[in-house]
Amino acid sequence: MLCLMPLTFMAQSVDKEMVQAAVSQQMKDYPNTTLQDIYKNFFQDVLGPGHLLSDTTAAKEYLEQELLAYSGTKPYHKRYYEVIGYSHNYYRVNLAVVWEGLVSKEELFAAFFESAKNITPATVEKWRKEWDEVEAVIDSMNLGIAHYEEDKAAIDSMLNSGKYMMRHSKVYNDNYHPHYRIIEKKIFHEKILPLIEE
DSSP states (O other), X not given: OOOOOOOOOOSSOOOHHHHHHHHHHHHHHOTTOXXXXXXXXXXXXXXXXXXXXSOHHHHHHXXXXXXXXXXXXXXXXXXXXXXXXTTOOEEEEETHHHHTTSSOXXXXXXXXXXXXXXXXOOXXXXXXXXXXXXXXXXXXXXXXXXXXXXXXXXXXXXXXXXXXXXXXXXXXXXXXXXXXXXEEHXXXXXXXXXXXXO
């Protein structure tokens, strides 16, 4: 059985060039992205899907409901998967792989479950330290993102309250219709990518 090493936070500063590259790629792929969405991208790269799996039965039911409810929705991008963040610990796998019969819902959920169960929960303090460094790099890029300062304040308030999970923004959801699951990179390459490439 595949076993993941617990994910740990970097003790040193973030890699500025890799952060810039990840942010630039997201802005290129999703021009209407907000700081909230960038935050979610980096959050998922560090913390994976563990926060979504407190109840396995509910997580399975939610996947079933999402597959049924959005089976006719056209994703903004045709790509079946994309790497996230700057450390590239995880992939977002588009639910289109299930709708189009490339990966069964059971196979996708098993990969999702395996990706989530070995994550070591992070403290808000550790995550905030990393995010503050990432945000400083984003600030220096002068991207002109809409509602940037408002999003910064909302993220800061959320972290101050001891929380760190954030959803996609409404503008992102309205423009890009994201429907995916987060899969750890080794599991993705061993169990999901071969099915997509068959």
